Amino acid sequence: MDVVSPELNILLPDEIMDTEAIVMDDDPPAESPAASGQSQPSDDAPIPMETDVLAVPEIVSLCSDAPPTQRTQALTTSITTDSTLCSTTSATHLTSGGLQKLSANHQIILNKVASSPGADTTRSPGTTTITPGGQKFMVTAIGKSGQSIVLQLPHTGSKPGSGQGEAKANPQHFKVLTIGGRTDLKPVMVGQAVSSASQISTLQAQQLKTVQPMKPVQTVTVGGPQFKTIFPLSTSSNVQQIQVPGSRFHYVRLVTATTGSSTGQAGSHCTNSSMTAKPMVVNTAQVRMSVPIIPAQTMKQVVPKPLTSSGQVLTTQTQQRLIMPATPLPQIQPNLTNLPPGTMLAPGSGNMGYTVLPAHYVTQLQQSAYVTLASSSGFPTPTGIQTQARLPLNGLSTSDAASRPRKPCNCNKSQCLKLYCDCFANGEFCQSCNCTNCFNNLEHETERAKAIKACLDRNPEAFKPKIGKGKEGESDRRHSKGCNCKRSGCLKNYCECYEAKIMCSSTCKCVGCKNFEESPERKTLMHLADAAEVRVQQQTAAKTKLSSQISDLFTRTTPAITSGGGRMPFTFVTKEVAEATCECLLEQAEQAELIQQPQATAERMILEEFGRCLMRIISSAGKTDCPSINC
DNA sequence: GAGTTTGAAACT
DNA sequence: CAGTTTCAAACTC
Numbered sequence: 001m002d003v004v005s006p007e008l009n010i011l012l013p014d015e016i017m018d019t020e021a022i023v024m025d026d027d028p029p030a031e032s033p034a035a036s037g038q039s040q041p042s043d044d045a046p047i048p049m050e051t052d053v054l055a056v057p058e059i060v061s062l063c064s065d066a067p068p069t070q071r072t073q074a075l076t077t078s079i080t081t082d083s084t085l086c087s088t089t090s091a092t093h094l095t096s097g098g099l100q101k102l103s104a105n106h107q108i109i110l111n112k113v114a115s116s117p118g119a120d121t122t123r124s125p126g127t128t129t130i131t132p133g134g135q136k137f138m139v140t141a142i143g144k145s146g147q148s149i150v151l152q153l154p155h156t157g158s159k160p161g162s163g164q165g166e167a168k169a170n171p172q173h174f175k176v177l178t179i180g181g182r183t184d185l186k187p188v189m190v191g192q193a194v195s196s197a198s199q200i201s202t203l204q205a206q207q208l209k210t211v212q213p214m215k216p217v218q219t220v221t222v223g224g225p226q227f228k229t230i231f232p233l234s235t236s237s238n239v240q241q242i243q244v245p246g247s248r249f250h251y252v253r254l255v256t257a258t259t260g261s262s263t264g265q266a267g268s269h270c271t272n273s274s275m276t277a278k279p280m281v282v283n284t285a286q287v288r289m290s291v292p293i294i295p296a297q298t299m300k301q302v303v304p305k306p307l308t309s310s311g312q313v314l315t316t317q318t319q320q321r322l323i324m325p326a327t328p329l330p331q332i333q334p335n336l337t338n339l340p341p342g343t344m345l346a347p348g349s350g351n352m353g354y355t356v357l358p359a360h361y362v363t364q365l366q367q368s369a370y371v372t373l374a375s376s377s378g379f380p381t382p383t384g385i386q387t388q389a390r391l392p393l394n395g396l397s398t399s400d401a402a403s404r405p406r407k408p409c410n411c412n413k414s415q416c417l418k419l420y421c422d423c424f425a426n427g428e429f430c431q432s433c434n435c436t437n438c439f440n441n442l443e444h445e446t447e448r449a450k451a452i453k454a455c456l457d458r459n460p461e462a463f464k465p466k467i468g469k470g471k472e473g474e475s476d477r478r479h480s481k482g483c484n485c486k487r488s489g490c491l492k493n494y495c496e497c498y499e500a501k502i503m504c505s506s507t508c509k510c511v512g513c514k515n516f517e518e519s520p521e522r523k524t525l526m527h528l529a530d531a532a533e534v535r536v537q538q539q540t541a542a543k544t545k546l547s548s549q550i551s552d553l554f555t556r557t558t559p560a561i562t563s564g565g566g567r568m569p570f571t572f573v574t575k576e577v578a579e580a581t582c583e584c585l586l587e588q589a590e591q592a593e594l595i596q597q598p599q600a601t602a603e604r605m606i607l608e609e610f611g612r613c614l615m616r617i618i619s620s621a622g623k624t625d626c627p628s629i630n631c
Numbered sequence: 632g633a634g635t636t637t638g639a640a641a642c643t
Numbered sequence: 644c645a646g647t648t649t650c651a652a653a654c655t656c
Contacts, residue, residue, distance in 0.1 A: 494637045
């Protein structure tokens with residue numbers, strides 16, 4: 001089923017992986033600050049993320065078909081990196097803690113789309129009924145054809161130890177775990193949540209991309225012992241329930257039909273037994289598997305691969321999205337700001353799970369698929385979306401980083417899984433690098449996750465920007481650890497402070513530092529650098545102007561050619577004219593040398609002479625006789 | 632492009 | 644925590 005409206009289509013390039021959280025409350029606030037598609041910063045507004053990614057949101061709408069009094073407002077959530085946006089919307093009941101923490105690396109827009117109370121969502125295309133815990137919900141998937149959506153439904157009475165009293169969930173927490181069949185996303189796990197995160201990750205990686213039609217399966221074990229059973233729902237052929245011991249949520253997978261096929265729909269719902277020590281089975285009496293689950297490996301064939309320079313065409317329509325927290329994770333929250341890009345935290349130990357997927361992680365992934373998918377799907381291609389995003393790098397501002405082309409690494413021995421590798425250190429995947437034996441990619445996510453964990457074990461702030469705000473009264477930007485240079489005088493790019501274009505501070509332990517405010521060496525270097533920059537700019541401007549003039553000249557002479565009355569430049573810029581011009585320029589050079597002018601002045605004199613020569617040539621071009629050049 | 636220098640990261 | 648080794652980037656020729 002393809003239920004993407006044209007206008008939504010514009011907003012929903014499904015290459016973007018969003019982490020989302022949706023909470024449906026029986027008694028939602030009358031008005032949300034985020035209503036009508038606008039987001040407003042909350043009191044807990046996160047720190048604006050320094051990234052240049054423009055993440056276009058994908059929208060998932062969830063509607064309950066409960067009576068009007070219980071009808072929830074449909075919320076659409078999305079993530080963007082727009083720093084002006086906030087992560088929390090008070091009316092959504094999204095727990096601000098987790099989201100707020102996440103937003104250190106994400107910015108989230110929550111757009112509330114109020115469902116009309118009387119709307120009959122059951123008739124909407126793309127709507128699926130699911131009945132976890134005996135409750136009936138309508139799930140409307142707004143997405144591209146062929147997408148799968150995993151929802152994390154509330155385990156009934158989701159309090160630890162509540163056991164059998166989990167018949168209802170109020171408020172009802174829905175979490176969109178994945179959107180689209182994206183299969184190349186396997187977030188990294190850290191800390192306590194590793195095990196559970198692994199479950200979810202595996203769930204996503206294997207369940208979501210293993211949908212094939214018409215092969216009944218009663219019980220499927222995926223991702224190891226954590227995943228025991230899939231409980232298909234009788235109410236819909238495109239919903240699967242997946243049982244996930246260790247999670248207190250039901251996981252429901254919805255798979256919208258691939259275009260032209262009504263059989264490729266499946267959903268899964270998983271339950272968590274972390275509190276009850278027993279897997280919770282929902283609607284077991286209605287087990288009816290209409291869609292088989294096949295091993296993830298088989299689907300890897302369609303996992304989007306990084307686009308090659310040769311313009312590889314991707315044919316897959318499956319996409320996968322990420323997990324987002326709907327509730328706080330108090331135990332691990334304090335560490336969230338230390339998480340490296342690509343870190344995933346997932347359900348476990350009584351916590352709601354979520355995934356941290358920094359925008360650049362997303363963008364790097366989307367880069368690999370966006371162009372082709374956009375072209376194949378007919379999506380418009382926002383220019384900003386293809387921008388490589390990254391965290392502040394070496395203290396460079398976002399704009400600096402954005403203007404800088406991504407620097408490929410050349411790692412040989414580290415497998416790009418140590419901080420030696422700039423890509424890894426910046427939380428980026430290696431892409432178009434010159435590295436050998438690279439493990440900093442999706443194909444080696446396990447190793448990468450371990451490496452990230454190891455780095456964090458050594459230094460919890462390993463992935464934090466090194467350049468941060470200084471103390472009161474100090475420079476705005478300073479190296480968090482300071483440098484330890486001994487031989488470079490901190491005036492070469494070996495020095496991290498100098499490289500970041502900041503001066504050394506009291507934090508530094510450098511020897512023979514010359515990178516301080518009053519340093520004459522530093523001033524000289526700065527002047528040279530400024531002069532070089534100005535020169536480059538001037539040269540660029542001159543080239544542009546010259547090109548423009550040449551183009552203009554050509555344009556003006558073209559009609560003359562067609563009319564037979566003019567001449568092309570080559571007809572009057574003869575060999576003799578060129579030689580004469582060169583002689584003039586050489587003479588200027590000699591003159592400059594003779595009067596001992598500095599190089600810059602000499603260059604200017606030569607250029608000016610060249611300009612005069614050109615003018616003479618141009619003026620002569622309009623005459624019938626041959627141009628003459630006289631210095 | 633090869634070789635050297637450098638300092639952060641990793642290791643002991 | 645200090646000393647040493649490893650590593651990749653910066654730099655030089």
